Structures are given as structure tokens and as C-alpha cells.
Amino acid sequence: KAGVTQTPRYLIKTRGQQVTLSCSPISGHRSVSWYQQTPGQGLQFLFEYFSETQRNKGNFPGRFSGRQFSNSRSEMNVSTLELGDSALYLCASTLGDTLAKNIQYFGAGTRLSVL
Amino acid sequence: AQKVTQAQTEISVVEKEDVTLDCVYETRDTTYYLFWYKQPPSGELVFLIRRNSFDEQNEISGRYSWNFQKSTSSFNFTITASQVVDSAVYFCALKRGGETSGSRLTFGEGTQLTVNP
Numbered sequence: 760k761a762g763v764t765q766t767p768r769y770l771i772k773t774r775g776q777q778v779t780l781s782c783s784p785i786s787g788h789r790s791v792s793w794y795q796q797t798p799g800q801g802l803q804f805l806f807e808y809f810s811e812t813q814r815n816k817g818n819f820p821g822r823f824s825g826r827q828f829s830n831s832r833s834e835m836n837v838s839t840l841e842l843g844d845s846a847l848y849l850c851a852s853t854l855g856d857t858l859a860k861n862i863q864y865f866g867a868g869t870r871l872s873v874l
Numbered sequence: 875a876q877k878v879t880q881a882q883t884e885i886s887v888v889e890k891e892d893v894t895l896d897c898v899y900e901t902r903d904t905t906y907y908l909f910w911y912k913q914p915p916s917g918e919l920v921f922l923i924r925r926n927s928f929d930e931q932n933e934i935s936g937r938y939s940w941n942f943q944k945s946t947s948s949f950n951f952t953i954t955a956s957q958v959v960d961s962a963v964y965f966c967a968l969k970r971g972g973e974t975s976g977s978r979l980t981f982g983e984g985t986q987l988t989v990n991p
Contacts, residue, residue, distance in 0.1 A: 790976075790977050792977050792978065794979075794981075801981060801982075801983050801984065802965065802979075802981040802984075804978050804979065804980070807976050807977050807978060809976070814976045815976040815977070815978045847917055849917075849919060851919070861907065861924075861969070861977065862924055863909075863921070863977055865911070865919035865920075865921075866918065867916060867917050867918040868917045868918065
């Protein structure tokens, strides 16, 4: 079974641009979560989508948004990029919420550099 | 509010030494889950173990063992006879319990483990 796939792996953008990152979860997983990892702030939760609905949201500005499609694939978008948005963006998928299903499996991430 | 603290920022050991990574958590929930993940230089977070708040049994998996103590709110991770391949950043994480709480993880700051040959 394929793992969580994130594309692209690397991105370079300039301030003010916008960017879209993609995540394909493990087959059968319905929940997709996004995290931002920076040296200063560590791993921070962005948002979670479950059955195409945003279920949880972290403390990030409205420039960060996401969506989930009917096949559970998810995208996140960052508009009006700032230098501080440079980070590793990690996507994770989960089969469900019960004890047997709530392990999050992560992709390799998209490394975004904003110049 | 939930919080996870990994006080050890970096640990350096020589191969075959035992090493313990500390994790202390804070939560007001009675039901919660604790996780350990490994992040090698490639960046992907690799799941190692999950523990729920009702199960305080220690666990051993090969050279890895975990000690969960609710009385001290700690979930420590020990690697026995460390190997160079164990070099990575290790994260402890906390998740709220309940089937409607979602998948959000609260991570600690991570511990960079370097195992020297």
C-alpha cells in the first residue's frame, strides 16, 4: 500500500506570490491533517479535513487555507507569501478516530522557500 | 490547553550506549493518546508507538522501550545499544481522546539524537 504522497517536494517562491501544495493520503484514509515545521516554532498544526469538511483549525492567519476532495486528496494554499512562511509542510492521514484507527501517517513533506 | 515538553534539545552518544529521551506532557483530558515519531534527515515523520491514557503498561519493541507514568505525566523512550541508524530527531506528541476530537497532534520541541560510531 502506498504511503502519504506530497507534491512537490521542493518549492521556491517570492514574497507576495501564492502557492498550492498537494497531499494524497493512504488509500482508505479519510482524514488529512497539515502541519508546518520551522526551526523556531517547531511542528505546528494548521488544519484537518475529514470527509471534505474542515474539522479542526490551528492558529494561523487566513492566508492559509485548504480543501479536501471527494477522493480524500487534499490541497493547502498559502496566499501573499511572507518570508516567515518558509518551512517544511507536512501532511498526515488517518484512517479514523477510534483507538484502532487514529494513528497519523506522515508524508515526506514539501519544503517551501520564500525569497 | 495541551502541552508537550522535551527538555533535551540534543543528545550525543557513542554507538552501543543506551539513551533515554524524556517527554513530559500536560493535559486536562482524562482520555488522551501519546505518540513517538522519528524524523530522519529525509524529513518524513515515522510513527514508532502510540499509548492511550488507560494503558500504563510499558512496552518493548526490539531495542526500543517506552515507560509511561501518569503519576509524573511522562512518556519516556529508551533505545538500548544505540546504532548510528538511530540518529534522527525524535518527537513526542499528544492527542486528545474521544471519537469527535479529530486528529490534531500537539508536538514537543523534538530531541536531536546523534549516535557516533
